[in-house]
Amino acid sequence: MTRREPTAEQWYFEEIEVGETFAIPSKTITNTHFVTFAGLTGDFHPIHLDEHYAREETPFDSRVAHGMMITMFTIVGASSLSDHLHESAIAFLNQSSGFLNPVFEGDTIYPELEVSEKEDKGGKGIVTLASRVFNQNDEQVLEGELEILVKKRKGGD
Numbered sequence: 001m002t003r004r005e006p007t008a009e010q011w012y013f014e015e016i017e018v019g020e021t022f023a024i025p026s027k028t029i030t031n032t033h034f035v036t037f038a039g040l041t042g043d044f045h046p047i048h049l050d051e052h053y054a055r056e057e058t059p060f061d062s063r064v065a066h067g068m069m070i071t072m073f074t075i076v077g078a079s080s081l082s083d084h085l086h087e088s089a090i091a092f093l094n095q096s097s098g099f100l101n102p103v104f105e106g107d108t109i110y111p112e113l114e115v116s117e118k119e120d121k122g123g124k125g126i127v128t129l130a131s132r133v134f135n136q137n138d139e140q141v142l143e144g145e146l147e148i149l150v151k152k153r154k155g156g157d
Contacts, residue, residue, distance in 0.1 A: 008083035009084060011085065012150065013127065013150045014152060014154070015153070016118065016127055018117065018118060022112065023080050024074065024080075024112060026109060026111075027108065029105055033069060034048055034065065034066070048065070048066055051063055060102055060104075062105065064102045064103065064104065065102070065103040065104065067142075070142050071097040073109060073133065074097075074131035074133060076089075088151040089150055089151075090124060090148075090151060092146070092147075092149075094147040095144065096145050097131070098142065101135070101140065107135050107136060108135065108136040109135055110135070111142075112132050112134075113129040113131055116129065116145070122152075123152050124149055127148050127149075127150050129147070129148070130144070131143070131144040
């Protein structure tokens with residue numbers, strides 16, 4: 001079996017700079033996203049799946065996307081940063097999200113990550129990334145943070 005080599009320059013803790021921003025491809029949210037996410041998670045609340053319920057029983061005009069579904073679109077693996085970390089990423093450590101505005105079927109979302117902090121831990125380090133998602137109207141719908149553990153190129157414990 002042939003080992004698959006990384007196609008992008010590999011970065012380690014030292015090469016990642018605070019303030020760098022990484023794009024994640026946009027997504028137009030469809031009914032398939034709603035149904036698939038509900039099936040995977042078991043979250044079949046009618047606010048996500050029942051148009052009549054959402055319109056009549058909530059302050060929204062339509063079904064609202066699962067918040068955690070929108071969060072999943074901010075994972076490092078989906079970003080342009082991911083290809084640079086094949087050799088150095090050790091672990092995904094933490095994720096938090098705040099939901100600022102609803103996302104509806106037909107909305108197009110634009111996720112991004114920005115390096116907000118780095119913490120040296122000897123032969124490795126924690127990289128904190130601010131996660132943000134905007135809709136097609138440039139309204140922010142999510143703000144959050146995630147942490148990944150990354151190897152250092154040099155040094156040891």
